[in-house]
Amino acid sequence: MSTTTDVIVIGAGFAGLTAARELTQQGRTVRILEARDRIAGRTWVENRMGRNLELGGTWVHWVQPHVWAEMTRYGIGVIAGPEFEKAYWWADGQRHEGPAERVLEIIDEPNKRLLEQTRELIPLPYQPLTNPAVKGVDHESVAARIDALQLDEEARQLLRTFWSLNFNGKIEDAAFTQALRWCSAASGDWMLMFEACATYKVQGGTVALAEAILADTTADLHLNTAVRRVEQNNDGVTVTTADGATHSAKAVIVTLPLNALGTVEFSPALSEGKQAAASRGQAGLGAKVWIKVKGKWDRFVAFGAEDWPINFVQSEYFDEDTTTLVAFGPDGNAVDVEDRDATQAVLEKLVPGIEVLEITGHSWVGDEYAKSTWPMHYTGYLSESLEEMQRPEGNVFLAGSDYANGWGGFIDGAIESGLTTARSVAAKVEQNKAQAAI
DSSP states (O other): OEEEEEEEEEOOSHHHHHHHHHHHTTTOOEEEEOSSSSSSTTOOEEEETTEEEEOSOOEEOTTSHHHHHHHHHHTOOEEEOOOOOEEEEEETTEEEEEEHHHHHHHHHHHHHHHTTTHHHHOSSTTSTTSSGGGGGGTTOBHHHHHHHTOOOHHHHHHHHHHHHHHHTSOOSSBBHHHHHHHHHHTTTOHHHHHHHHHSEEETTOHHHHHHHHHHTOOOEEESSOOEEEEEEETTEEEEEETTSOEEEEEEEEEOOOGGGGGGSEEESOOOHHHHHHHHHOOSOOOEEEEEEEESOOOSEEEEOOTTSSSOEEEEEEEOSSEEEEEEEESOGGGOOTTOHHHHHHHHHHHSTTOOEEEEEEOOSSSOTTTSSSSOOOBTTHHHHTHHHHHSOBTTEEEOSGGGOSSSTTSHHHHHHHHHHHHHHHHHHHHHHHHHHHO
16 A cells, blocks of 8 residues: 655654644644654653653753743643652772762862863854864764873762763764763853753653644654564655555654664665665663652662663652652663663662562563663764764755754754754755656
8 A cells, every 4th residue: 555645754753743843834734654652752751650751761951942932832830859868879899878968069170171172162053063173083982081180089980970870871883972962051050051951851741742743733643563674666656564554745744862773774776875874873871761660768869880781770759658760771682671680780889778568661672663762972972973964965855863963962953853844844845846847
């Protein structure tokens, strides 16, 4: 069976939904092909352990202009996370504890030194290559830059864990420029950047915003429809799905994450630059785990050793006799989201007396449609790959947080990319129409 539309959007995450809305509101017909049985991509709200939990992307902030504009548009507010009272951290082979402010004090000056070139090298976060000098540091890793600061061991270890958390991965090949890009988007203030990372959640969950955008489009949504092939021809594009059906359109927007881009066959093949970037992938290969523990705990935050399977924990929800924590680790393959005992073994080294009752999560690294968590790039990506990933090939366009200029790694970046790509697609379709009329 073959069906025709103006634009096909592959993926119903925030980039795809935003692009579909923009195009349908211009009067174009759009078909969204989504492999999963739900919308919202690498964000996912599901009822587990007795409450609705965000299994993927979660946090938003008013310094993120695109997502904030969408929330304003649809009248959706935010819910603030807890203000932490206590902190635990691991350094020099032992556990430390103190007031939550102490952790920030330890890494404040080191982070300022690490990121002191932010405004110079990336003065315009949505034009990250404005200063050509940024290319000169794009092959430096966050790990090397931290070690070059020659910090005392406690500060060094804590700062490395902090950036492993931000990358949700290992930092040996994590781009220093990626850290600069985040900090630039937060006006050069690392504490504001960190606040944007994990403080404010979408009221009603991320799905509430995704559903609001979907409701504002007339796009034809097909769930459980995995795409296997995208072929360009003289008339536009033909997309073939796993069940053998074909869908034709004037253009296609592919919102697959960088690490999953290779799961679709393109004919003609994507450029060598795009293929190389997709083959290398990105550094966000970690884990996110929800943990229910016994007792009503203080509002605490905890930093483990950089290479622990779980190296960051913060308390999120407080009930009469249990506390629900959210945790992250740098290696998704090292975390079993069903292994309570393994989680207990890590947490009890860091938080004395803690007793894990239940854990849950989703393996995004093992998810064939994601193969990654939030996008955080390797060395060289900014200077060698970003512009190439944003460059359309005929009637094939990429969109997603992986390819954003500003808050890449956040919902904001996905929306930004969806907006800009929809505009480019609309212009391309009009151009093709004009040329056909000649």
